Amino acid sequence: MGSATAFIFMWVVFAKFINLKKILPTIAVCLTVFTAVFFVSENKSVLRAKKIIAATLTLDEEKIMRADGSGGSRIVPTIQAAKVLGITSKSDWFGYGIDADQKIIKPLPGFTKGQSGSFFLWINYGVIVAAIWWIFSLNICYIPRNLVSLLIWFLIIFSYGGFNNQIVWMTLTILYTYKYIR
Numbered sequence: 001m002g003s004a005t006a007f008i009f010m011w012v013v014f015a016k017f018i019n020l021k022k023i024l025p026t027i028a029v030c031l032t033v034f035t036a037v038f039f040v041s042e043n044k045s046v047l048r049a050k051k052i053i054a055a056t057l058t059l060d061e062e063k064i065m066r067a068d069g070s071g072g073s074r075i076v077p078t079i080q081a082a083k084v085l086g087i088t089s090k091s092d093w094f095g096y097g098i099d100a101d102q103k104i105i106k107p108l109p110g111f112t113k114g115q116s117g118s119f120f121l122w123i124n125y126g127v128i129v130a131a132i133w134w135i136f137s138l139n140i141c142y143i144p145r146n147l148v149s150l151l152i153w154f155l156i157i158f159s160y161g162g163f164n165n166q167i168v169w170m171t172l173t174i175l176y177t178y179k180y181i182r
Contacts, residue, residue, distance in 0.1 A: 015147060077105060078119060078159070080106065101123045149175060
């Protein structure tokens with residue numbers, strides 16, 4: 001089975017090579033190629049990406065899960081958590097407690113416990129801890145005048161939600177190392 005995430009990240013990587021002096025022709029070519037690939041291709045990865053993107057734009061949780069279970073299991077918990085978030089209660093600021101998201105968010109089909117996606121830290125530990133983590137990780141990932149570093153931060157660090165994940169730490173390490181030796 002092809003990876004829809006890999007197809008989406010391919011465009012993020014290509015963004016690194018955009019020449020700012022030739023931005024308009026580059027955007028025109030990219031949009032043309034993207035449109036052609038997106039609407040004409042029969043590649044499994046492209047079809048999965050097309051389905052999940054179209055379903056996500058509706059914000060209908062059931063439609064997203066039907067479109068792609070794998071992608072939906074990453075996107076739907078974030079939508080569910082966003083409905084619970086606030087800044088008016090003590091629990092919003094300091095969290096509901098460890099693993100509270102497993103009780104607050106309803107489990108997806110095939111999962112035994114709920115999860116809160118991108119807002120894992122906010123629900124469990126509060127908005128203060130979440131903001132500290134987002135600022136810390138953005139400071140490590142952001143490379144001046146490099147849009148790709150912001151896209152990678154958003155798609156990997158922010159979207160994965162927490163810091164208990166090898167992909168998150170690998171991304172932080174790689175971007176920090178690149179920033180250091182650059």
